[in-house]
Amino acid sequence: MEKELPKIYDPKAVEDKIYKRWEESGFFQPENLKDTKGVYCDVLPPPNSNGELHVGHASGYTVMDIFGRYNRMNNKKTLLLPGKDHAGIQTQVVFEKILENERGTSRHELGREKFYKESYDFCIDRANYMRSQEKKIGLSADWSREKFTLDPDVLKIALETFVKMEKDGLIYKGKRIVNWCPRCATALADVELLHKETPGKLFYIKYPLENSPEFVTVATTRPETMLGDSAVAVNPEDERYESLVGKNIILPLQNRIIPIIKDRRVDKIFGTGAVKITPTHDPLDWQIGKDHNLEEIQVIDEKATITDLGGAYAGLSVSEAREQIIKDLEKLNLLEKTEDMTHSVTICERCKTVIEPLTSDQWFINVDAEKFSLKKKAIAAIEKGEIEIFPENFKKILISWFENLHDWCISRQIWWGPQFPVWYCKNCGEEKYIVSLEKPAQCPHCQGTELTQDENTFDTWFTSGQWVHTTLKSHGNDFDTFYPSTMMVTGRDLLFFWASRMIMMSLYATGKVPFENLFFTGLVRDKDGHKFSKSRGNGIDPLLAINKFGADALRMSLIMDSAPGQDSRLSEEKIETFRNFTNKLWNISRYCLSQENFKLEEKIVKKDIKTITDEWIVQRVDETNQEINNLFETKQISLAADTLKAFTWNEFADWYVETNKIEKNQKVLGYVLDKILKMWHPFMPFVTEHIWTLVNEKNLLMISKWPQHEKYSHINSSSKGPEKFKLIQEIVTNIRDASFAGTNKPKKEVTIDIANQKQYENTEMEKLLKEQEHLIKNLRTGVETLKIVSTGKIIKDAMHRVVRDINIYVAPATGDFTGGTFQIADGIVSQKVIDIVKAEKEIANVEKYLAGLNARLENKEFMSKASKDFISKIEKSKRHNDAKLVELKKHLSSLK
């Protein structure tokens, strides 16, 4: 292999080509994989198809792709199923803004049908762009199976679930208090709201008693709702109001007679202890109203203006009405006082408009129905461990969320999304609705033919909550092959929105959990821990990052130093360090490829292993292989990458490649590189595939077999090669450390005294050191002459190190080092002094450590209770450190 390879790896030049090769190979499609054993399926979370990918998506996709590629290489029939979500309200908000800003029009001007069609085209357009971004990240998904939540086949299956639920009595329609967004003109689920602490005022209003000059004072932050009051409530245990309960009040401004009632839910401490009850415009009041049979008077409409029932205030906006009412109350001398307070205002998660609670006709799912309790089934499945959750503690959070789950409002009044498969007959009215996927030819009750469809659209999570089975069911027999899927990776911010609903909905629709593993990623934050946001302008565009540093570097920076469910930080500097690592791997490979007759070797045999260095690296690569496999099985990919990086850089590159320059062995080099490339492939698919291609043009690394560790079968266990190499490593490190580290000049004269070593027979040790002399000299130690002696005598004017009972003396071999004193940097420093300080420090360390060991060995309880293995370790360590201490002390006194 004599190719001239560039010194610097250029991701831009190769990534697109590699992706194209993967795609054209057909191996993203599971049916093209040969000799598979077992199945791996990850139905990817569909991003909202109304924008572009951000680093959060990139982070999720990286995790999904790592697991996907690992399993594909492990012979699993692997499917990563991509898709896009129509994202009801969010897309409608985004697209309405575009209409307004770019075309100066609105959805009302377009009309429902046209708006729907244009929204659809917009989503498809965005989806196409986003798909190209997903490919840039290296996602090995089967694009031939890509789905959209509004694809007719996918949607049909989702709507069938609604039909089934209706039949099973899980669906009901009713007038309920809902969270109404006046801007979006739709009801919202609790989970679609945000609460914002806002400064406001608390108004104390005097309500006159009927036939009495007295007043009851109520406190409210929303005086405009008083127009719809049906009662004043007090706590039954509130002595102040005991005598008033049962009496009536003349509601000011409206002059309506309303009762004073008692209810336990009233807080005695807050305000005056008396609270006005407006059942149509407050969730708690609605509950109280139901229980006390109070009148429901809707005074605020769906545009947040006062209705005709609001009397004189009809037509005013909520804020105008508030202002006017306060003025009027002041005139009537009914405003007792006003207090400043901070209270939490509920706003729309998507458009940040203040929510008006109001009663409205909506469709609900009973989450605790008799025939099938969605929440109980979900809790049972989780408790039985049918889904393994990472991190584990999210299990508790999820269960307690299910326990407190209220009925789910699934109808939205927006235009963008699937309409309810519900039909009304003109004659029979809305009471007798008909549930049917197709428009019925005639009304089953009266045979009338004038049928209209319910105008409501589904909550986005109703369809996306069924994503796993609707996508699989709409492609051949994928459902039978892949369901339940193996893995779901999603952001921890979607725990309640999506993960929870998938579990409920899939259990209902299929009787099984949707996935066996549920893996949460944290939020990706910026360098300072802030969320990425457009307004902050702190975003890292994944495409720009890929362009600058390469997809592999971005992938690595997104998964390293992170734990499931835990937020992580991303910065350009972090991506840069992994770009550097990518380049390191490239250069390691470049060195290998420059060797004569270099080939990647999947297997080696005993005779290929020639030196103790070979034995060591072969053992270490197998150990690393085993560790990585274990970490993958326990989903600890960050640790796996970390372990692999340490091995690749600190052992393979820094030691084996260095020794390989001194004693060539292409076989072992090829063997280790083969394993490393395979193990790195899930993390850094592009650079590994590119290197692979340079050596092996026929097969793709992507579908090569994942290495299984060899249990060191090719190492002769009696030779102790790995252990011996580690000793040489220590000797080399200590010689480097003993003076001018890493320099070749000045030259050193090194004496290794083995008189006191107890590790091997002296002859064996001497043989080892003589055999490895070339390494000790050439591994950047600057050793000119190496003497191996067995005298036990201190050598003066030399720097001394003790390595496992072996004494090493490093002395100058040239005139530059006269008298053990020489120049460092710009000051005159005595190397002897440095050495003394160092020796003293080391002695102190060893003594301290020995004290700890002795304390244990003298402790009867320790000796009787600790494991034998551990005790013998301690004993061994004591012997070693005792000897070391003796040597160090001897040497220190000779220095002085």
Place this chain on the structure above:
RNA sequence: GGUCGCUUAGCUCAGUUGGUUAGAGCGUCACAUUGACAUUGUGAAGGCCGGUGGUUCGAGUCCACUAGUGACCACCA
């Protein structure tokens, strides 16, 4: 008010059945560079693992309490 995190080197973070002297990256300091790699190499400095108490022969790791910090849920008339 409830739940769940987090607190380990200057910074960002790993550390999964408790086990010898706690790790990485970045940053800092010193030195090196015809070398696969200046996107590099060799070294160094830097920690009472938030605090207190407990369990244990042994605690960064388990338990209790506590402080700081963050997220989520609920309530907020």
